[in-house]
Amino acid sequence: MNTAAPEALSHVDPEANRIGMWLFLLTEVLLFGTLFIFYAAYFRAHPADYHLAAGRLDRWVGAFNTVVLLTSSLTMALAIHAVRHGARESGLRFLLATVSLGLLFLVVKGFEWSHKFEVGIYLNSDVLLALPQGQILFYGLYFTMTGLHALHVLIGMGVILFVFARVRARRETPSLVENAGLYWHLVDLVWIYLFPLFYLIGR
Amino acid sequence: MTMEASYLTVRRGPWSWLTTTDHKRIGVLYLAGILTFFLIGVTFGFLIRLHLLDPSAGLLPNETYNRILTLHGVVMIFLFIIPGIPSVFGNFFLPILIGARDVAFPRLNLLSWYLYMAGGLLAVVSVAVGGPDTGWTFYVPYSFRTGANVTWPLTGAFLIGWSSILTGINFVATVHRLRDPRMGWWQMPLFVWASYATAWVQIIATPVVGILLLLVLAERFLGIGIFDPTRGGDPILYQHVFWIYSHPAVYIMVLPAMGVVSEVIATFARRTIFGYRFIAMSSIAIAAIGSLVWGHHMFTSGMADEARIVFSFLTFLVAVPSAIKVFNWVATLYRGSIELSPALLLSLFFVALFAIGGLTGLMLASLSTDIHLHDTSFVVAHFHYTMFGGAGSVFFSACHYWFPKMFGRMYNRKVAYAAIALFFVGFNLTYMSLMVAGAAGMPRRYADYLPEYAPYHHLSTYGSWILVAGVLTMIGNLVVSMVRGPKVPANPYGGKTLEWSIPSPPPHENFVGEPDLSHGPYEYPVEVER
Numbered sequence: 182m183n184t185a186a187p188e189a190l191s192h193v194d195p196e197a198n199r200i201g202m203w204l205f206l207l208t209e210v211l212l213f214g215t216l217f218i219f220y221a222a223y224f225r226a227h228p229a230d231y232h233l234a235a236g237r238l239d240r241w242v243g244a245f246n247t248v249v250l251l252t253s254s255l256t257m258a259l260a261i262h263a264v265r266h267g268a269r270e271s272g273l274r275f276l277l278a279t280v281s282l283g284l285l286f287l288v289v290k291g292f293e294w295s296h297k298f299e300v301g302i303y304l305n306s307d308v309l310l311a312l313p314q315g316q317i318l319f320y321g322l323y324f325t326m327t328g329l330h331a332l333h334v335l336i337g338m339g340v341i342l343f344v345f346a347r348v349r350a351r352r353e354t355p356s357l358v359e360n361a362g363l364y365w366h367l368v369d370l371v372w373i374y375l376f377p378l379f380y381l382i383g384r
Numbered sequence: 385m386t387m388e389a390s391y392l393t394v395r396r397g398p399w400s401w402l403t404t405t406d407h408k409r410i411g412v413l414y415l416a417g418i419l420t421f422f423l424i425g426v427t428f429g430f431l432i433r434l435h436l437l438d439p440s441a442g443l444l445p446n447e448t449y450n451r452i453l454t455l456h457g458v459v460m461i462f463l464f465i466i467p468g469i470p471s472v473f474g475n476f477f478l479p480i481l482i483g484a485r486d487v488a489f490p491r492l493n494l495l496s497w498y499l500y501m502a503g504g505l506l507a508v509v510s511v512a513v514g515g516p517d518t519g520w521t522f523y524v525p526y527s528f529r530t531g532a533n534v535t536w537p538l539t540g541a542f543l544i545g546w547s548s549i550l551t552g553i554n555f556v557a558t559v560h561r562l563r564d565p566r567m568g569w570w571q572m573p574l575f576v577w578a579s580y581a582t583a584w585v586q587i588i589a590t591p592v593v594g595i596l597l598l599l600v601l602a603e604r605f606l607g608i609g610i611f612d613p614t615r616g617g618d619p620i621l622y623q624h625v626f627w628i629y630s631h632p633a634v635y636i637m638v639l640p641a642m643g644v645v646s647e648v649i650a651t652f653a654r655r656t657i658f659g660y661r662f663i664a665m666s667s668i669a670i671a672a673i674g675s676l677v678w679g680h681h682m683f684t685s686g687m688a689d690e691a692r693i694v695f696s697f698l699t700f701l702v703a704v705p706s707a708i709k710v711f712n713w714v715a716t717l718y719r720g721s722i723e724l725s726p727a728l729l730l731s732l733f734f735v736a737l738f739a740i741g742g743l744t745g746l747m748l749a750s751l752s753t754d755i756h757l758h759d760t761s762f763v764v765a766h767f768h769y770t771m772f773g774g775a776g777s778v779f780f781s782a783c784h785y786w787f788p789k790m791f792g793r794m795y796n797r798k799v800a801y802a803a804i805a806l807f808f809v810g811f812n813l814t815y816m817s818l819m820v821a822g823a824a825g826m827p828r829r830y831a832d833y834l835p836e837y838a839p840y841h842h843l844s845t846y847g848s849w850i851l852v853a854g855v856l857t858m859i860g861n862l863v864v865s866m867v868r869g870p871k872v873p874a875n876p877y878g879g880k881t882l883e884w885s886i887p888s889p890p891p892h893e894n895f896v897g898e899p900d901l902s903h904g905p906y907e908y909p910v911e912v913e914r
Contacts, residue, residue, distance in 0.1 A: 194561055200557045208553075305607040314615055314616025317609045
């Protein structure tokens with residue numbers, strides 16, 4: 182009899198990992214989708230207020246951040262390609278570039294939010310509550326949705342740093358880098374919808 | 385029997401359990417957690433009934449009554465009936481039934497147990513620190529304005545939601561990737577079909593309620609305004625999104641139960657299951673249509689008439705696949721060699737009690753009768769018939785059915801029959817009284833009632849005592865038999881699905897050699913015509 186039986190059965194199935202990741206992304210889409218439903222329902226009720234409130238967001242800052250995130254998706258894709266073809270060093274560089282662009286996005290976002298705070302627009306603020314209801318809702322959703330998105334960027338950066346350490350130690354599984362990439366692309370994709378819905382509808 | 389150590393003895397000590405990635409051990413961990421929370425929920429329910437025996441005696445102050453009522457709902461729904469069958473029996477048996485040695489993501493599986501326990505403890509402990517008084521639905525605007533502690537139970541429910549999602553992802557990936565290559569989709573046992581359909585509902589519906597609960601917290605602490613009517617928010621929107629999850633959640637509770645019933649009836653009638661493909665596909669149909677009926681919870685909340693008619697129609701429609709299952713089960717029993725074991729008896733209770741729950745559901749789905757019955761104890765009785773009499777009976781049916789396989793021992797059958805009799809009598813007395821009271825106009829949830837409803841409440845409370853006695857006897861019998869029961873062979877019932885082809889309790893890696901797929905899951909000898 183075997184008294185020290187191994188507890189974990191070692192099976193690495195990249196296909197299962199991919200299925201698991203796609204299902205997880207589905208849950209993320211539904212999570213953000215719920216917020217988009219709230220956005221749509223109140224947009225229908227207050228189109229003019231949405232228009233006015235969106236006009237007060239800086240679309241150039243939003244556009245800059247869009248470019249930053251799109252570029253980071255490119256570097257992520259290049260990282261996956263490099264690691265898959267054994268170019269470990271350049272893969273690591275691309276991973277670092279992705280994290281740096283994520284950080285740049287958050288810094289810009291931080292300046293943008295703090296600028297809004299300076300003019301008195303933050304959740305529960307007197308300035309905000311003095312606005313019409315549609316604008317309160319718009320900014321409520323703006324802070325909630327971009328805040329939740331920023332949290333996802335932060336988590337994504339953590340995941341990529343984890344992958345970075347794994348790749349450097351030569352301990353990555355075939356699907357690990359790809360799955361981190363899928364997550365990062367989803368974070369990018371959510372922003373692609375947030376950008377026009379919050380910044381561009383004011384024009 | 386082989387000499388190989390069973391999963392129970394392969395490693396020993398509490399640490400080996402708390403760090404296990406074996407799907408069978410995780411199933412047993414869930415069983416321990418779920419039974420504990422169930423007994424807590426039973427205690428809350430028992431206290432509610434005891435208070436209502438004579439509200440003027442003031443057993444519970446109104447505040448406390450509201451909290452206990454809320455926690456009874458939260459515990460029973462989020463901690464017992466939703467995770468009950470998938471987490472315990474799905475974890476333990478789904479991999480075995482498809483010839484796999486574990487689930488696709490064993491470590492994620494353990495994580496989901498920890499999330500479940502953490503969420504459960506948060507919710508239960510909150511009762512001691514000014515727990516929620518909102519009802520388990522956490523309707524806004526009250527839920528973000530109340531002075532009671534809704535933060536802990538909401539956070540708890542969020543964690544449990546993640547546990548549920550991870551289990552769902554795990555099961556879908558497992559069925560797709562780890563099924564024995566020789567087993568096609570149409571050779572899967574029906575419990576696997578039901579668990580598979582349930583896993584999809586878990587994945588698709590749970591994130592919606594997850595974010596919704598977080599939004600209530602955000603509304604409470606940050607004031608985002610989307611639920612606050614004074615800031616333009618719409619509480620009805622909350623109700624929609626809440627029921628978009630919480631109605632499909634009803635099918636998370638009932639679908640796996642229907643899977644268990646299909647297994648139990650085939651085994652104890654010793655007959656090929658009748659209409660295999662119809663039973664399998666009706667699970668998928670229930671999951672699909674059930675996702676589109678949430679509006680029937682809100683017929684009186686304010687909704688366009690067109691929407692009410694569509695929701696009412698779809699609700700009637702979902703009864704069709706449910707009825708298909710019932711007819712197939714009855715047809716399977718017809719001319720079978722029935723052994724009326726405790727497990728089969730409980731599964732038959734399910735069919736009977738769920739039929740009552742389902743038919744009263746149609747009354748509630750009818751727009752005009754719903755105006756009269758809405759928010760009465762008729763609704764309370766209706767969902768206790770579907771959830772407790774339905775899914776709850778099957779949870780215990782599964783406990784009895786798979787007990788010998790899980791622990792290698794047999795429970796005391798006489799005690800089991802006695803417990804089941806108490807359960808059945810107590811259950812019907814408790815909830816039938818509430819059903820009649822509700823039709824006569826007794827509002828639900830209240831801590832007090834007018835004198836003309838007293839007889840119903842008295843009967844219901846007496847019934848709850850019998851019911852609790854039955855439940856305690858049943859659980860006590862199973863717990864004692866885990867240690868004291870006589871040992872059983874690999875296949876005590878002559879079942880045909882894969883779990884009966886391996887030793888009881890199963891070895892660490894489930895199968896000693898190749899899984900035995902020489903016959904289908906329901907291939908019983910053809911009956912000789914008389």
